[in-house]
Amino acid sequence: MSNESGRFLTEPEAIELLAGSGVPYPEHALAVSAGEAAAAAGRLGFPVVLKIVSPAVVHKSDLGGVALDLAGERAVAEAHGRIMDSLRAKLPEAVIHGVLVCRQAPAGVEVIVGATRDPVFGPTVMCGLGGVFTEILKDVSFRVAPLARIDAEEMIQELRGYPVLTGARGGPPADLKALARLLVAVGDLVHRRPEIVELDLNPVRVYPNGLLALDARVRVNERAGGVSG
Amino acid sequence: MTTDVETRAALERIFNARSLAVVGASNDPRKFGGMTLDCLIRGGFEGRLYPVNPKADQVLGLKAYPSVSDLPGEVDLVSVIVPARFVPEVIRQAGAKGAVGAVVHSGGFSEQGEDDLEAELLAAAREYGMRILGPNIQGINYLPNKMCCMFLPVIKTQGPLAVITQSGSVTTALTEWPADEGLGISAAVNLGNQADLGESDYLDFFAHDDQTKVIVMYLEGVKNGRRFLETLRRTTALKPVVILKAGRTAVGQRSAASHTGSLASSYQVFAAACRQNGAYVAHDLEETYDAAKALACLSPPRGNRLLSVSTSGGAGTLAGDHAESYGLTMPLLSTEAAAGVREAGAPPLAILSNPLDMVTLSAEDFQRVILALDRFNPADVILLNLGDPLEGGAEVAEKLSRELTAGFAVSYFAGGQEERRGRVAMQRQGLAVFATPERAVRGIGAAVWYADYRRKRGLDQGEAS
Numbered sequence: 001m002s003n004e005s006g007r008f009l010t011e012p013e014a015i016e017l018l019a020g021s022g023v024p025y026p027e028h029a030l031a032v033s034a035g036e037a038a039a040a041a042g043r044l045g046f047p048v049v050l051k052i053v054s055p056a057v058v059h060k061s062d063l064g065g066v067a068l069d070l071a072g073e074r075a076v077a078e079a080h081g082r083i084m085d086s087l088r089a090k091l092p093e094a095v096i097h098g099v100l101v102c103r104q105a106p107a108g109v110e111v112i113v114g115a116t117r118d119p120v121f122g123p124t125v126m127c128g129l130g131g132v133f134t135e136i137l138k139d140v141s142f143r144v145a146p147l148a149r150i151d152a153e154e155m156i157q158e159l160r161g162y163p164v165l166t167g168a169r170g171g172p173p174a175d176l177k178a179l180a181r182l183l184v185a186v187g188d189l190v191h192r193r194p195e196i197v198e199l200d201l202n203p204v205r206v207y208p209n210g211l212l213a214l215d216a217r218v219r220v221n222e223r224a225g226g227v228s229g
Numbered sequence: 230m231t232t233d234v235e236t237r238a239a240l241e242r243i244f245n246a247r248s249l250a251v252v253g254a255s256n257d258p259r260k261f262g263g264m265t266l267d268c269l270i271r272g273g274f275e276g277r278l279y280p281v282n283p284k285a286d287q288v289l290g291l292k293a294y295p296s297v298s299d300l301p302g303e304v305d306l307v308s309v310i311v312p313a314r315f316v317p318e319v320i321r322q323a324g325a326k327g328a329v330g331a332v333v334h335s336g337g338f339s340e341q342g343e344d345d346l347e348a349e350l351l352a353a354a355r356e357y358g359m360r361i362l363g364p365n366i367q368g369i370n371y372l373p374n375k376m377c378c379m380f381l382p383v384i385k386t387q388g389p390l391a392v393i394t395q396s397g398s399v400t401t402a403l404t405e406w407p408a409d410e411g412l413g414i415s416a417a418v419n420l421g422n423q424a425d426l427g428e429s430d431y432l433d434f435f436a437h438d439d440q441t442k443v444i445v446m447y448l449e450g451v452k453n454g455r456r457f458l459e460t461l462r463r464t465t466a467l468k469p470v471v472i473l474k475a476g477r478t479a480v481g482q483r484s485a486a487s488h489t490g491s492l493a494s495s496y497q498v499f500a501a502a503c504r505q506n507g508a509y510v511a512h513d514l515e516e517t518y519d520a521a522k523a524l525a526c527l528s529p530p531r532g533n534r535l536l537s538v539s540t541s542g543g544a545g546t547l548a549g550d551h552a553e554s555y556g557l558t559m560p561l562l563s564t565e566a567a568a569g570v571r572e573a574g575a576p577p578l579a580i581l582s583n584p585l586d587m588v589t590l591s592a593e594d595f596q597r598v599i600l601a602l603d604r605f606n607p608a609d610v611i612l613l614n615l616g617d618p619l620e621g622g623a624e625v626a627e628k629l630s631r632e633l634t635a636g637f638a639v640s641y642f643a644g645g646q647e648e649r650r651g652r653v654a655m656q657r658q659g660l661a662v663f664a665t666p667e668r669a670v671r672g673i674g675a676a677v678w679y680a681d682y683r684r685k686r687g688l689d690q691g692e693a694s
Contacts, residue, residue, distance in 0.1 A: 118498050120454035124690050143502040144458060151505050 006197050006221030008058050011051060011100050023182060023201070023213050032098040034080040038073035040101040047071045050079050052087055056094035059216065063090050069104065073133040076101070078163075086160040087096040105212045109165055109174045113182060115145065115190040115199040123190040125183055130200075130203045137161075144188035148196045152180035152187075165206070174206035180216050182211060189223045222228035233433055235459075236426070239360045242435040243272040243330040244371040244416070246305035246339065247276040249378065250328075251295055252319050253310035254280030254288045260335060262310040263289070264380035265368065269308075270376025272370070272385060274334065297322035304328050306367070308378050313337030313346055316364070325355020332378050333364035336547075339422050340365050343588075345426050358491060366421030367397040372403070372414060373440045382684045388413020389442035389525040391435040393421045393428065395475075399514065403496025406518050411524070415440040420506040427452050429460040436464035443525045444470045445517060446508075460507050465507025466688055469524040471678050472508045473517040474499050507682050509675045516671055519663065523638065523672030527610070527662035529680040529689075530636045533557050535673060536608035537600060537666070538582035544640065545584025546613035546665035559583045566605035573601035583607070584614075592621040596628060605631050610636035610673050612668045618647040623654040630660050636676070637661070640669040 009017065015025050016034040027044050030053060031037035041048040052065030060066050062085030067079035080099060086204045087094060110130030121144045128140035141155040156162065156176055156222040182204065190196050205212050253262035266280055266289050280288035283295040294300050297319060298306060307323040309316055313335050320331055331354065346405040347364065352585030362369060372387040382401055386408040393432055394400045397419065404417045415438065418431050435441045451457045463471055475498055500510045509524070511513040511517040530535050535557040539545040552559050561581060562570075567581045575581060577599050582633065585602075585606065587594060597609060611633060615622055622641070630637045638661040641652045655662040662670035683689050 033419050056305060065563045118454070118502075119497070120451060120495070122455060124498055125503075140497075143499075143505050144502045154502075154505075154685075191558065 003211060005221050005223075007055070009218045009220060010055055010097060011216060012053060012097075014218040017196075017218060018189070018201075018213065018216055021185045023185060023216075024211060025213050025216070026102045028100055029103040029179050031080075031101050032110055033198075033227055034077040036079045037099055037101050038076045041070065041076045042103060048076060048226050049102045050076065050083060050208070051100045051102065052083050053100050053173045054091075054094050055096040055097075056089065056091055063087060063110075067073070081136070094208045102214075103213055104153070104209070105205050108211070110203040111165075111179065112140075112202040113186055113204050114201065115186055115196070117190075117197055123187070123194075123196075125155075125187045127155050127159070127163055127179075127183055129159060133159075133161040133164075143187070145191040147184050147187035148192070149180060152183035156180060157185065159185045172208040175211060176206075177208055178203075178209075181208050193224050197221050207220050231431075234362070235332070235480055236430050237437060237488070239329055240426070240430065242436070243306055243360065243362070244369070244376070246329070246376065247373050248275060248306070249274065249376070249379045250281050250294075250300060250303045250307045250326075251282040251288075251310070252297060252306045252307055252323075254282050254293065255640055256285060256288055258433055260310075260382045262426070265308055265310055265334065265482070266291075268368075268377045268379050268381060268383050271383045273375040275375055277307075279511040285646070297326055297687035300326055302326075306332065306378075308332045309364075310334045310380075313343065313364070317346070317349045320350060320353040320359060320361075321356070324353070325361050327693065328357075328359055330360040330362060332362045332366070332368055332420075334366055334368055334380065337367040338424065340366045340440050340502075347670055351424050363421040363423060364420035367400055369420060370417040371415075372416060377621040379419075382541030384408045384414055384417065386411065386413035387415065387440075390414045390445055390521050391418075391438065391441040391443070392445045392447075393414040393418045393420065393431050393435070394447035395449045396447060397410050400513055403445055403447065403518060407522070409683075410522075410662075411653040412522055415442075423452055424559040424631070429453065432457075432464050432470070436460075436467050442468060443521050444468065445472065445473075445521045447473045447475070447517070448477045454633070455606065458502055461503065461508055465679075470508040471517055471520045471522075471524065471675070472503050473511045473514065474503070497579075503683075509677070509678055511675070513546060515668070516675075519668045519672040521664070523661050523669075523676040524679060526659055527636050527638055527673065529678045529683070530673070531680070532609040532679045533677045533681070534564075534608040534610070535559050535670070536602070536611045536635070537614060538602075538611060539584055539586055539614040539616065539666075540588075540590060540619065541614075541616040542580075542584075542586045544616050544642070544666045545586055548612060548614060548640070548670050549584055551670040555670055556589055556677060557610075557670065557674055562602075563605060566602055566607050569605055570601050573597055590617060590619060592619050592625040595619070595622075596625045597628055600632060604637055606634070608635055610677070612666070612669050613637070613639045613671065614669075615639065615641045615648075615651070617653065622651055623658070624638065626655050626660055626662075627658045630658075634672075637674055638669050639662065640664070640666045642666065 022158035029040035114126040123145040133139040200217040203211040254266040420620035487580040536550040576589040580586040
């Protein structure tokens with residue numbers, strides 16, 4: 001998709017776009033200094049995650065732009081310093097909007113939900129299980145947007161790793177209704193908004209009750225409609 | 230813009246043409262113009278046939294005309310096999326003679342980079358409100374009109390399948406197999422360059438064609454993805470569609486900018502999009518045919534439970550091996566069912582399980598046992614595997630297919646002439662008959678998939694009463 005132009009939204013922009021479509025995100029706040037980050041973390045409740053917010057950074061962890069498991073205000077302030085140092089060293093020219101402070105989400109079954117524009121069929125939605133299922137086994141399923149509820153259910157059921165979602169590993173079953181709702185919502189969003197050329201929610205944690213998207217990468221091209229939906 | 234209804238009406242007139250001019254008809258059986266006229270004659274076309282050839286008075290025994298303009302009276306359809314540069318003029322003459330459409334077999338248009346010539350062809354057709362099939366196609370065969378307007382093969386066995394393909398050799402396989410087995414086809418259409426009429430137009434036509442029960446498509450790509458999916462969805466609400474897509478392993482040329490982008494191979498999206506809209510997606514030619522046959526001959530299964538009944542143990546085992554990978558389950562017989570079968574008089578050595586091994590070669594035994602079993606609702610589809618010639622097997626199979634509550638399919642294997650004759654005899658009676666247990670299971674899997682698609686979307690509600 002590199003031949004298509006467009007830009008990646010920053011995470012706060014992406015969250016705002018998704019919030020209107022009913023995509024649940026952990027509680028969060030944007031902070032422009034170590035002090036603000038620590039204060040925000042105090043309000044949100046520990047532990048928290050810090051993530052760099054910069055239009056120049058798409059792969060945040062590769063550039064040392066993410067810090068996890070921060071249990072106190074001091075840890076937050078220190079992590080803020082490390083993130084800024086790393087960014088200034090690796091991308092000295094980058095415009096930095098601040099850091100996103102997110103309440104750290106509990107463990108859950110991880111899935112990946114995405115959307116692209118197929119050159120033939122237009123907007124499509126993808127679903128896969130996180131980790132080796134997606135990366136090694138390519139265990140993913142697709143549907144063309146918009147999705148009916150039954151389409152979303154079937155694309156979850158056809159994953160080879162489906163038993164993982166229903167509790168095969170001894171855990172409680174994941175909330176598949178919530179996951180189906182998310183897939184339908186993402187399908188509606190990319191169907192309605194032709195400027196979205198690519199969207200990735202990776203990972204999404206699915207719990208026995210509900211789910212949370214932990215990262216959102218959205219590429220938009222204001223001039224492009226892609227294949228119209 | 231032409232509407233679907235107008236296009237369907239035009240195709241209705243094209244496929245039911247009562248007069249047909251073959252432009253470029255030749256006495257030379259090695260030339261496409263000779264082969265096409267020969268196919269029309271051998272296919273038994275009953276309308277008026279006009280060979281057009283400026284250098285002959287007669288072609289294959291029919292009076293020939295120097296040009297389309299010289300034809301006596303009007304003509305419904307022209308079949309065009311002349312060099313590409315002459316085609317636009319042929320179209321204009323045909324338009325002036327009132328033709329509804331032209332089957333342009335000739336190549337040498339956009340597939341050779343001659344886009345301007347194809348545009349000229351299209352402009353000529355539009356000027357007269359004509360529709361173009363092709364260019365660059367083997368042709369069309371519509372059996373209800375005995376119109377084999379194709380340079381090969383001549384298929385005359387009429388049956389339930391309409392075959393739409395983007396390849397001549399695939400057309401041959403997917404039409405000759407059902408003809409050889411006694412199943413038959415309603416139509417065959419080649420897509421070619423699709424300058425005017427395309428995959429969605431033909432799909433829509435056959436969706437509404439009473440002579441067609443199942444539509445089979447071999448596609449390399451589609452011209453208009455969204456329209457194709459919408460047409461597919463409307464079609465599969467009416468009848469089954471089986472699709473074979475070429476290029477299964479070609480991974481889409483996408484950069485790895487994101488997981489989603491790098492994982493979206495175009496085949497996977499294509500297959501998912503077709504399934505989402507009700508088409509059964511097959512992986513190879515044989516599966517395509519098996520799925521189409523089962524969808525045409527098997528009554529819609531109520532569920533995915535399979536009971537396999539065999540003359541020999543091996544057949545049942547082979548069927549069982551494949552059942553799961555095609556989404557079928559093989560539940561054990563209930564104790565009531567086993568007792569019921571014993572009471573009805575099962576052969577003494579029979580193994581009453583699933584697969585059920587009869588250890589008998591008496592057709593009468595099969596009939597008695599299977600009818601007795603059916604009362605206990607042991608499965609949604611019963612598959613009878615005949616590993617050896619079975620005296621009276623065709624009659625029993627036909628009776629079972631009428632009387633059983635469960636769906637019924639047969640595999641009649643081993644390669645002898647006796648088995649082949651048996652298969653054709655059963656096929657002619659409209660049974661779902663396969664050459665091996667594996668192929669039967671594959672076909673049943675397709676029928677189960679489609680029935681499930683319809684059930685989950687409530688497509689059969691209101692029809693039951």
